[in-house]
Amino acid sequence: MLLLLKSCLLLAAGLFASEAVAVTCANADNCYRALFPCPSPSAVSAAAAFCATITSGGVTATNYPTRATAACGTAPARYISACACGPTCSSSIATSTTTASACTPTPSNGGLVYGDFECGTAPWTVEVLDTAMSVNAVDGLGLTGKKSLVTKFTGPSTCGTSVCTNARITSPQLSVTPGTKYKLTFGTWMDGNTQGFVGVRINGRGRTVDAFDFPQSIWKFNQVSWTAQASETSTNIIFEWLGPEARLDTITFAPATAYCGPHPPLGIMPDGEFECGLGGWTSQKPDPGATAGVVNLSGGSIETFGNFAWKVFSPTDPIPANQELGVSARLISPSVPVTPGKTYLIGFTAYFDNFGIGFIGLMVNNQPFRTYDPGDRGVGTGWFSPQQYFWTAPVGVTAAVVKFEAVMGKAGTMMVDSVIFVEATGTNF
Numbered sequence: 078m079l080l081l082l083k084s085c086l087l088l089a090a091g092l093f094a095s096e097a098v099a100v101t102c103a104n105a106d107n108c109y110r111a112l113f114p115c116p117s118p119s120a121v122s123a124a125a126a127f128c129a130t131i132t133s134g135g136v137t138a139t140n141y142p143t144r145a146t147a148a149c150g151t152a153p154a155r156y157i158s159a160c161a162c163g164p165t166c167s168s169s170i171a172t173s174t175t176t177a178s179a180c181t182p183t184p185s186n187g188g189l190v191y192g193d194f195e196c197g198t199a200p201w202t203v204e205v206l207d208t209a210m211s212v213n214a215v216d217g218l219g220l221t222g223k224k225s226l227v228t229k230f231t232g233p234s235t236c237g238t239s240v241c242t243n244a245r246i247t248s249p250q251l252s253v254t255p256g257t258k259y260k261l262t263f264g265t266w267m268d269g270n271t272q273g274f275v276g277v278r279i280n281g282r283g284r285t286v287d288a289f290d291f292p293q294s295i296w297k298f299n300q301v302s303w304t305a306q307a308s309e310t311s312t313n314i315i316f317e318w319l320g321p322e323a324r325l326d327t328i329t330f331a332p333a334t335a336y337c338g339p340h341p342p343l344g345i346m347p348d349g350e351f352e353c354g355l356g357g358w359t360s361q362k363p364d365p366g367a368t369a370g371v372v373n374l375s376g377g378s379i380e381t382f383g384n385f386a387w388k389v390f391s392p393t394d395p396i397p398a399n400q401e402l403g404v405s406a407r408l409i410s411p412s413v414p415v416t417p418g419k420t421y422l423i424g425f426t427a428y429f430d431n432f433g434i435g436f437i438g439l440m441v442n443n444q445p446f447r448t449y450d451p452g453d454r455g456v457g458t459g460w461f462s463p464q465q466y467f468w469t470a471p472v473g474v475t476a477a478v479v480k481f482e483a484v485m486g487k488a489g490t491m492m493v494d495s496v497i498f499v500e501a502t503g504t505n506f
């Protein structure tokens with residue numbers, strides 16, 4: 078018994094020691110520790126669910142977890158401040174093992190809202206406008222974690238044959254900094270045989286993901302750039318379903334700079350937005366005639382996530398003798414820990430300035446998996462197109478290094494940005 082207690086304490090100490098946030102959090106007091114007992118993920122999840130609703134709709138909840146009342150009392154203030162701190166342990170559990178236990182309304186490291194739907198639909202407000210549509214967090218169908226938000230028709234749509242908004246979810250109001258670039262990421266799954274789209278709006282500015290968009294009938298990872306205007310200090314995020322049944326998961330909204338360093342708001346790949354330079358990444362340039370590295374695109378005409386991206390530029394047609402098997406430059410990630418047999422989503426954006434330029438090859442642990450060229454569906458030229466690949470760690474493989482190779486046949490520019498690496502736990506990849 079004593080031994081067991083001792084190892085529990087050691088585990089807790091280890092979790093906190095590895096998580097700098099816990100140390101710097103001013104309110105990580107007795108109340109906080111009672112609310113978020115890190116060695117007990119289910120208690121942490123329940124507390125996170127409570128925290129997600131404590132001030133929702135302007136009403137302060139009083140259904141305090143009984144486990145915490147001895148330390149926190151029954152006044153809301155201490156719960157609100159402890160909730161604002163945590164749970165810092167779930168992110169260290171999440172990065173060291175799996176995201177399946179992540180059940181927090183706010184992701185780690187500067188993320189502003191989390192839609193992993195692991196604890197139901199909170200903190201989102203759900204409106205069902207077409208009574209034939211149901212909206213539920215459902216187990217076993219997630220992109221990350223266990224659950225995703227699933228819309229289903231339980232009968233003929235009340236819209237008849239015309240298109241209408243069947244359902245809508247709205248995030249809490251989120252503080253934003255004027256002039257700052259944010260990134261919204263989310264996964265959608267729609268049957269390619271259905272019609273219509275899922276729309277997203279951030280203070281009225283948004284985009285749609287159409288059921289016909291490529292790739293179809295698998296989880297599609299979407300990255301959306303959004304810049305707060307000079308007058309904007311807050312926003313909410315609205316998702317709407319117009320037509321299709323769909324699954325929605327893994328929503329994160331964070332400043333692009335939150336992706337600097339080892340704890341990005343989503344996934345485990347450090348510095349994948351290149352907002353703080355290469356970070357732990359390596360840029361190699363076999364071709365002396367080319368330039369390669371992280372560049373500042375701010376103020377230019379190309380819309381980016383954040384302001385920086387990795388860029389290869391060849392001012393003239395490359396001389397093959399100067400390249401290594403056609404490779405002008407490479408971008409190599411830091412090594413990230415993986416679990417054999419688990420599947421990981423590699424999301425990124427790719428830019429090409431002309432159709433004849435060649436392709437970008439994606440490798441994991443030096444094994445080539447896919448190439449992306451501007452002639453591919455959904456790629457094209459002149460923009461950062463969102464790309465994805467699902468990679469499964471083979472038996473015995475506990476680390477992954479992602480590599481992008483710029484294989485250039487013509488003069489021009491290729492760029493890579495917005496690299497996400499996150500465990501994908503559901504089905505339909």
Ligand SMILES: *[C@@H]1O[C@H](CO)[C@@H](O)[C@H](O)[C@H]1NC(C)=O
Pocket residue numbers: 373374375376384
């Ligand atoms: C990036 O470029 C913009 C526009 O030219 C400039 O204002 C900004 O200071 C640059 N940032 C860095 C870190 O160099």
